[in-house]
Amino acid sequence: MNYEAVIGLEVHVQLRTRTKMFCACANTFGAPPNTQTCPVCLGLPGALPSPNFEALRLTALTGLMLGGAIAPRCKFDRKNYFYPDVSKNYQISQYDLPICVGGELVLPRENYPKDAQKTVEESRRIRLVRIHLEEDVAKSFHFEAATGVDFNRAGAPLMEIVTQPDLRSPEEAFAFLSTLRLVLLYGGVSDADMEKGQLRCDCNVSVRPVDQEELGAKVEIKNMNSISGVRRALAHEIERQMDVARNGGRIAQETRRWDEAAGATFGMRSKEMAHDYRYFPEPDLLPVVVDSWIDEVRRAVPELPVARKERLMRRLGVGESNAEVLVADRELADWFEKAAATTKNANGVANFVVNDLLRELGAAGKPLVESPIAPEALGALVDLADAGRISSSQAKEVFAEMFRSGRAADEIVVERGMEQVSDTDAIGKLCDEVLAVNAAMVAQIREGNVKAVGNLVGQVMKRSQGKANPAMVNAALKEKLGI
Amino acid sequence: MKLHEFTASRAVAAIRRCEVSSEDLVRALLARMEAVEPQISAMLHVDAEAALAEARARDAAPPSGPLHGIPIALKDNLSVRGQPCTCASRILRGYRAPYDATVVEKLRRAGAVLLGRANMDEFAMGSSTETSSVRATRNPWDPARAPGGSSGGAAAAVAAREAFAALGSDTGGSIRQPAAFCGCVGLKPTYGRVSRYGLVAFASSLDQIGPLTRDVRDAALLFNAIAGHDPHDSTSLSDAPADLSSALGRGVRGLKLGLPREYFLKGIERDVEESVRRAARELEKLGAEIVEVSLPHTEYAVATYYVLATAEASANLARFDGVRYGHRAEKPSDLLEMYGRTRAEGFGAEVKRRIILGTYVLSRGYHDAYYLHAQKARTLIRGDFQQAFARCDAILTPTTPTPAFKLGEKMQDPLQMYLADIFTIAVNLAGACAISLPCGFVVRETTLPVGLQIIGPWMREETIFRIADAYEQATAWREEAPPL
Numbered sequence: 020m021n022y023e024a025v026i027g028l029e030v031h032v033q034l035r036t037r038t039k040m041f042c043a044c045a046n047t048f049g050a051p052p053n054t055q056t057c058p059v060c061l062g063l064p065g066a067l068p069s070p071n072f073e074a075l076r077l078t079a080l081t082g083l084m085l086g087g088a089i090a091p092r093c094k095f096d097r098k099n100y101f102y103p104d105v106s107k108n109y110q111i112s113q114y115d116l117p118i119c120v121g122g123e124l125v126l127p128r129e130n131y132p133k134d135a136q137k138t139v140e141e142s143r144r145i146r147l148v149r150i151h152l153e154e155d156v157a158k159s160f161h162f163e164a165a166t167g168v169d170f171n172r173a174g175a176p177l178m179e180i181v182t183q184p185d186l187r188s189p190e191e192a193f194a195f196l197s198t199l200r201l202v203l204l205y206g207g208v209s210d211a212d213m214e215k216g217q218l219r220c221d222c223n224v225s226v227r228p229v230d231q232e233e234l235g236a237k238v239e240i241k242n243m244n245s246i247s248g249v250r251r252a253l254a255h256e257i258e259r260q261m262d263v264a265r266n267g268g269r270i271a272q273e274t275r276r277w278d279e280a281a282g283a284t285f286g287m288r289s290k291e292m293a294h295d296y297r298y299f300p301e302p303d304l305l306p307v308v309v310d311s312w313i314d315e316v317r318r319a320v321p322e323l324p325v326a327r328k329e330r331l332m333r334r335l336g337v338g339e340s341n342a343e344v345l346v347a348d349r350e351l352a353d354w355f356e357k358a359a360a361t362t363k364n365a366n367g368v369a370n371f372v373v374n375d376l377l378r379e380l381g382a383a384g385k386p387l388v389e390s391p392i393a394p395e396a397l398g399a400l401v402d403l404a405d406a407g408r409i410s411s412s413q414a415k416e417v418f419a420e421m422f423r424s425g426r427a428a429d430e431i432v433v434e435r436g437m438e439q440v441s442d443t444d445a446i447g448k449l450c451d452e453v454l455a456v457n458a459a460m461v462a463q464i465r466e467g468n469v470k471a472v473g474n475l476v477g478q479v480m481k482r483s484q485g486k487a488n489p490a491m492v493n494a495a496l497k498e499k500l501g502i
Numbered sequence: 503m504k505l506h507e508f509t510a511s512r513a514v515a516a517i518r519r520c521e522v523s524s525e526d527l528v529r530a531l532l533a534r535m536e537a538v539e540p541q542i543s544a545m546l547h548v549d550a551e552a553a554l555a556e557a558r559a560r561d562a563a564p565p566s567g568p569l570h571g572i573p574i575a576l577k578d579n580l581s582v583r584g585q586p587c588t589c590a591s592r593i594l595r596g597y598r599a600p601y602d603a604t605v606v607e608k609l610r611r612a613g614a615v616l617l618g619r620a621n622m623d624e625f626a627m628g629s630s631t632e633t634s635s636v637r638a639t640r641n642p643w644d645p646a647r648a649p650g651g652s653s654g655g656a657a658a659a660v661a662a663r664e665a666f667a668a669l670g671s672d673t674g675g676s677i678r679q680p681a682a683f684c685g686c687v688g689l690k691p692t693y694g695r696v697s698r699y700g701l702v703a704f705a706s707s708l709d710q711i712g713p714l715t716r717d718v719r720d721a722a723l724l725f726n727a728i729a730g731h732d733p734h735d736s737t738s739l740s741d742a743p744a745d746l747s748s749a750l751g752r753g754v755r756g757l758k759l760g761l762p763r764e765y766f767l768k769g770i771e772r773d774v775e776e777s778v779r780r781a782a783r784e785l786e787k788l789g790a791e792i793v794e795v796s797l798p799h800t801e802y803a804v805a806t807y808y809v810l811a812t813a814e815a816s817a818n819l820a821r822f823d824g825v826r827y828g829h830r831a832e833k834p835s836d837l838l839e840m841y842g843r844t845r846a847e848g849f850g851a852e853v854k855r856r857i858i859l860g861t862y863v864l865s866r867g868y869h870d871a872y873y874l875h876a877q878k879a880r881t882l883i884r885g886d887f888q889q890a891f892a893r894c895d896a897i898l899t900p901t902t903p904t905p906a907f908k909l910g911e912k913m914q915d916p917l918q919m920y921l922a923d924i925f926t927i928a929v930n931l932a933g934a935c936a937i938s939l940p941c942g943f944v945v946r947e948t949t950l951p952v953g954l955q956i957i958g959p960w961m962r963e964e965t966i967f968r969i970a971d972a973y974e975q976a977t978a979w980r981e982e983a984p985p986l
């Protein structure tokens with residue numbers, strides 16, 4: 020029997036805000052334990068939450084970018100459960116009135132794993148159930164005889180995106196997360212680095228015989244800390260479930276933990292009973308009237324990667340592979356567009372960015388913001404080459420020097436004496452000199468040996484130390500020889 | 503007149519005229535405490551040296567605000583940086599708040615001196631101050647009787663002249679009922695009028711901080727100091743409260759006062775009812791018009807309250823788990839045992855009863871039948887008040903159906919205890935404002951004060967102050983002092 024996998028994702032995203040969700044503590048990482056805390060995020064008696072508007076805005080923005088329906092009003096609820104990493108023993112979350120309902124994400128081929136792109140046939144649409152906002156929990160550290168809790172992260176704004184069970188393979192999950200990550204980066208919503216825990220993904224996966232409507236027993240897998248880790252974990256778990264199913268076994272509904280080193284999932288010792296979270300509306304917070312500010316957010320929705328790629332190709336004439344590389348990084352694409360705006364040859368700029376700039380930055384271990392070459396300076400270099408003032412191989416050489424010294428292209432060209440001589444008078448003078456000492460050859464040419472002109476061009480070039488524009492030399496000689 | 507017998511307003515004037523110093527006032531009150539505390543037990547924690555130091559600092563500084571140098575007592579559920587804040591519970595023994603509540607900040611800005619912490623029912627859950635884990639407070643009018651609750655310590659301290667004024671909190675009557683039992687003035691402001699930031703929550707959608715004072719003008723003085731929007735409490739109202747000075751002394755001519763039919767039926771003692779009706783007639787004489795109004799869903803108020811308040815409390819009190827502060831059970835074998843034993847040892851019986859009730863009404867399968875139903879009932883009760891206020895400017899009721907009851911009398915019967923708040927609870931559910939002030943005395947072995955409750959529409963504190971002030975000025979009840 021053939022089986023297929025059915026996958027749904029729950030993605031948690033740490034929002035890029037200055038402060039935490041309900042207090043004024045800094046929303047940053049890496050500080051010594053419990054130094055970024057206050058009565059509110061420590062859940063001290065009497066402390067009250069006050070909502071971070073920026074976090075609401077970023078969540079609504081995400082909803083808009085993903086085509087969801089933004090609720091005119093939303094509210095917060097208390098999710099009750101006892102655990103040391105929840106300072107109040109309830110988490111402020113959203114239950115029945117989330118900020119955003121629905122939405123979808125289209126998976127472009129280039130966001131699949133490289134080795135799987137060839138087999139992608141159609142662009143898949145993954146529907147979303149909802150997007151809501153909640154507060155992050157603290158981090159527990161287990162020592163030999165005790166457990167410590169660091170509340171620095173407690174109360175950080177956390178957005179949860181829940182998909183429909185629309186995904187069918189680990190590769191689609193990979194593509195979904197890559198695509199989502201790019202959208203989040205484009206919106207400035209999050210830094211979305213899975214390895215830093217800014218993006219976390221739990222997967223619900225089940226298998227069923229192909230053609231069966233009913234879903235199999237759902238297994239939740241956790242603890243993946245990279246997008247490729249999600250792919251590996253799913254591949255392993257699907258294989259495991261299919262093995263069980265093929266051998267006539269029963270798949271237990273459970274939560275399993277992915278062990279990256281072992282490359283396998285393991286059932287979690289689950290002594291907790293089925294949770295009853297006893298949700299009820301958070302009485303310390305008023306319902307949020309989203310209607311009153313959503314238009315402002317609508318105006319801030321950025322152009323998304325798929326649309327941008329189209330525009331770079333159609334409007335600016337950038338080649339597809341260049342466009343893919345550029346839009347995969349909003350900062351890079353922004354940099355490119357700044358450079359392209361200074362010249363007519365956008366694809367020329369794109370070639371330099373995609374091939375030379377990225378290579379040099381990589382070799383130097385520098386981020387884009389530290390590029391020694393400014394976007395406008397690269398535009399100027401492309402213009403120099405396009406105007407025929409330097410050859411394309413000289414342009415590469417100038418680029419390398421620009422990257423090394425940060426100096427302007429024309430300065431380097433002049434200093435290195437690279438500039439082609441395009442002055443008609445100067446070229447004419449050189450031609451006269453050459454013609455004067457080659458009387459025999461001139462005679463031959465006049466008799467019909469036109470090929471010999473090449474030899475004269477070579478001599479002129481030599482006299483100009485290679486700087487003369489060869490096309491102009493050729494034209495000038497022919498004119499003087501009357502051929 | 504002795505210094506401790508001053509009202510807050512008189513003390514303000516005396517300081518302004520340099521007749522007394524803040525230190526004199528604090529010393530007078532500390533001496534009074536020494537004399538009467540053995541009988542009353544109103545206070546849980548008084549740091550005399552700290553209070554005197556604050557007073558001396560005020561004396562050395564130029565006048566800083568309307569309460570300059572005035573000592574104020576606080577209920578033990580209001581956070582003051584560096585002071586204990588135990589809510590009279592074992593579970594918070596040893597906890598000191600690391601921050602000031604917004605009302606405390608505001609009191610400091612107004613120049614007040616923090617006098618000490620008053621006893622209360624544990625986590626404000628009770629109507630007699632008997633659920634305090636430390637000791638019961640006694641009623642200054644009759645030490646065999648309860649001062650009411652949950653702000654019983656604050657009310658008793660003010661009535662016994664141990665404090666000029668105090669701040670309490672009112673979730674279902676916890677300021678007004680003890681004010682009535684102890685013969686002082688207690689205000690429950692409109693929900694959202696006073697910031698709750700720093701008040702240890704019992705039921706967040708019902709809690710309000712308010713003053714307990716010797717007279718109406720003192721209540722206005724304190725209310726002015728603590729009211730107003732606070733960005734730290736997102737349920738606090740954004741509009742500024744009206745200036746009360748124009749309300750005081752303005753009289754009641756032209757006001758329509760409603761007597762709700764449903765509040766004069768069963769359970770109310772005859773002489774209590776008579777005192778309130780006499781007060782209504784007095785106000786009529788002063789120029790008000792008395793009309794009958796109806797609050798038809800009154801009978802559901804107590805049940806509604808005990809579902810919603812306990813539901814919220816079950817979550818609010820979840821944080822007391824021994825992990826970060828307060829009591830922690832010794833040598834637990836695992837996390838669950840630490841939670842269980844810490845809470846079993848730390849909470850008293852009434853608090854446990856309410857946590858269990860609140861957890862139950864939110865549980866899957868019961869949530870709709872209890873919690874959702876109660877929310878609907880709350881909407882109906884709010885609607886009752888809206889309709890009544892379309893017909894009158896304020897509503898007059900007894901604050902309580904009986905005068906102060908005896909200590910121990912209702913401790914075995916939670917339902918009887920809950921019914922002590924039957925006339926105050928609906929106001930919290932509606933979110934409206936109300937004040938209780940003395941309107942006479944009845945005799946039960948000893949003479950006991952009776953409270954008149956004046957309920958006003960949302961954000962109309964000036965209306966109830968206007969009525970309360972007119973009534974107080976026309977009568978002499980506030981001259982009476984308990985026989986201590």
Ligand SMILES: [Zn+2]
Nearest residue numbers: 042044057060
């Ligand atoms: Zn904080």
